[in-house]
Amino acid sequence: MARHPGRATMTAAIRTTGLGRRFASRQVLTGVELDVRQGEIFGLLGPDGAGKTTLMQLLAAILDPSEGQAEVLGFDTVRQAAEVNARVGYMSQEFTLYDRLSVLENLQFAARIRDVAPDGFRRRSRELLAMAGLQDVLDRPAGKLSGGMRKKLSLCANLIHAPPLLLLDELSLGVDPVSRRDLWRLLRRYRDDGSTVVVSTPYMDEAEYCDRLAFLDQGWVLAVDSPAQLRARVQGRIYDVRTAMSAAVQAILRDVPEVLNLQWLADRLRIQLHAGADLPPAILARLRGLATLASAAPGLEEAFIALSTAQAPAAPPPVTPAVTETQGGEVRAERLSVRFGDFTAVDRVSVSVSPGEVIGWLGPNGAGKTTLIRVFCGLLMPSDGEAFVAGLSVTAQAQALRGRIGYMSQRFSLYPDLTVAENLRFFAGAYGLGGMRRRQAIEWASGMTALTGMETRRVSELSAAVRQRLALACSILHGPAVLFLDEPTSGVDPLNRQRFWQLIQTLASGGMTVFVTTHYLEEASYCHRLGLMHQGRLVALGTLEQLRQALRLPADAGMEAVFLGHLERTQRELAS
Template sequence: MTTVIRADGVGRRFAGRRVLADIDLEVRDGEIFGLLGPDGAGKTTLMQLLAAILDPSEGQLTVFGFDTRHGAEEVNARVGYMTQAFSLYDRLSVIENLQFAARIRDVAASDFRLRSEELLTMAGLENARHRRAGQLSGGMRKKLSLCAALIHAPALLLLDELSLGVDPLSRRDLWRLLRRHRDEGNTVVISTPYMDEAEHCDRLGFLHDGQLVALDTPARLRRRVTGHIYQLATSHLDETEALVRSWPGISSLQRLANRLRIQLAPDQDVPVDALARLDGLGHLVAVEPTLEEAFIALSPLSAPAVLPPPMPPAFAATGVEVRAERLGVHFGDVMAVHEVSLRVPPGEVIGWLGPNGAGKTTLIRVLCGLQKPSVGRAWVGELSVTEQVGQLRRRLGYMSQHFSLYPDLSVAENLRFFAGIYGLAGRQRRLAIDWASHMTHLTGLEEQRVDALSAAVRQRLALACSILHGPAVLFLDEPTSGIDPLSRQHFWHLILTLAGQGMTVFVTTHYLEEANYCHRLGLMHQGRLIALDTPDQLRVTLGLPHDAGMEAVFMAGIEREQRRAS
């Protein structure tokens, strides 16, 4: 196989700050190579170096044998590069956007006709060729952007977080295009924050703080995880977790919705007497490591893997039931939500999955009192979401992917500001801030400015600000986007703890494996709630094996609904 990319000791600095260091890498033709890492790991900078947009500050980088410092023109002619914010022209149609991209790349008219037809068909956009780009869904826009990057048939395709924010159904279509391009003998380098997506790569590089800390196939990376890993299914989580915490040699303890995942040190195994004490509490089975566990094991992440039990709340948690009866929302002739009925008990974490445009966000806006339903009724506890909106909002917490923190204020100042918004003052405010800070592990960081915090700490601060007033119901919209896997595990530990204290939690996420943290999952498609059950029961209902991943569950549910509707 021919070497397409070779990096020897490559580094990059910005204003004296090292962003990449000592990158040694070889990528061959005909492979999909993945770069995996959280925000700030250096993925985008490395992509820009490979595209010859930036020069290395140190080391040597060649692409197709051309030094990127001196052969940028030769590199550019052979590369297609799609950034996170790939520019489409919203006023141009699908085909006009492709024509524009082709002209920039000097694609002959005869080649364009053949190439554009092939790409539009593969992307499922052939019937949308005359629609304006601004009228496309998020998934369709990403597919059009990928087609534009492929229009000149580049031998090397660079994709910076191609499917970030894209639903799993559209992600599957994007990957069909990538495999087709690879199978034609071309090379693809893709950066991604999604572990399930990384499994589709031929090889992976783990980036952490600008360094390449591991490089291998997904299967070999998983095999490098040391120590026994067990999963313990139980309906007595608190009691069982307290027992497991007493075991010697635990290197990681992860709490899911109805099970514990336990990793032991390499020289440890489950104590013999512990097996007897588990009798009647749960079922313990040995399991294989995940790619997420490999990333944590092979990256120098410093946060503890076994968190201490959190503080009790500063106020008594008042759990409420959330109910909806035949809810419907129509925008003109468009049915955004169609006859959704549900009951969510106090203390439940419920995850909402579905393609973009399925109605998840609209449904949550109705339950928050932000969108009036066209038909039907809904309540949070005894409060109607349409008739008692002012009282309702005092019972709710909301944390979005882009929660509005104030970057030039300190952690403590942000907490005091949001406490004031919630009407907290005096001793009540102090107790609430102390509780939220301890709950989210912000103690000791109070005087740090927000703009100096890592993405993971900002995420915890956003959560603290959203729970200060002790909401009965918490809505989380893509809450862990951009943070590293260990921080994501810790974040979910906090969410499950809040649920254990009586808070009801609604979550939307594109990280499918996060669905395992949810007690139940709601699967939406074209405005309809097509399934609502536990992850395990959904596997049974859909005829999937007990260890099927959430991507398989999602696809099976959507495909079943499509067959029913056809």
């Protein structure tokens, strides 16, 4: 079929040929060949630095390629960039809203700069606001919306001119599971109306919603296929290892060449073998009596690791009590409440966490998770009730408490202009470590978090995943009894997420208590127990199996069904 400049005659929404991009001497994308079909949701997956954001900006005609060509809706992104800009909705990771404008005013502004006619705006805005659940907050300033609401408003602003193609760079980064569900409902409805969506995401459960996926690594496209076909590539290579002696069995399996990847979950280990490999008879003999192996269905995370050119997560070294002096400590709250004026952020929460336990804390944005952690860390005083951490009262012994806890906030408290070594020395000094003890603690924490060899690198030059590991290292230098982690893996790719959780399980096996909040529901499998919060209340607490049983869900029900089921039950109870 002949192509005519200026007319969208292609059957593909996007077609790239030999697409590449350099920044100075650094090659970011190389030889990208993609065909994205009209009317599909197409996902981009890849580790940090794979080139996903650069590819999005090339498709949006924000950047020009260094080599090759991209056609978007039949228009060349260089020669016809204005035509592309007029027809594409592009939402970056740092989406732009005007905080002082209301929800409605932000939409009106987006419509004006897109030349949307008044009649079209009235119809589109009603539809979009109803789909996003924002029709009751039209007059609220954008700056006072929750993270999930802001993302939904930004998506509506990008849909107001009814673009045939939507480019979304990590749409649901940092958004709670309830808002993520709403966002994906919007995308599926948009797709079903015949439009095309390209979305990058670090969440494997979101990737399952895509019709097809492209896996990028170090600037190359390594695979393009449906989620089912990508999972099929690793079929027969995944095994669940059930054992009551996880640390001992992990020590046996950690250096086996045939094992590509090992996950230490709350109730089992999970191994992934290299293609065509089997566990050697000698290893099976060592496992006899210690563990049982059963073939398991693969997930996209295993397909991601099999395709990645990066090294699979290695088991960290064992905890050395002589260095860390970790004893572990209980975390306990007794009818704890926190109020800010008329607003109750935490409402009569009671919980007890045992030494060495990993407890996951889940809930929508604004549920009270971060407020509760700040109370446990002695950073915020409760309005009512009491809390104890490692045997110390958060109200009466807050100063002494800080030497017994580690805290890693959502925004890692690192100094970007200092090197890795300088950050470690600073935090060691802040915890009162000096001399030989400081050197030993830094050496141990660096080895534990795979930072050895990076000492002279400036923090501002590190990837998000390496900064995450450095923040963890800084928070454990003093061997805290309890470690608080507030959404520590937000936006981190599956490979680095697994590395991080391997560290957490190793620390917990040495006696450290770990209290972690997360929006990534698949991380529930790493936690011994789970607490679910809603509107400041603790609405469910128990193992994943206990939470399933409370709702009479099947044994294989996913964490999303469990999470949403408990929230919906709570909402019904509050409404009755």
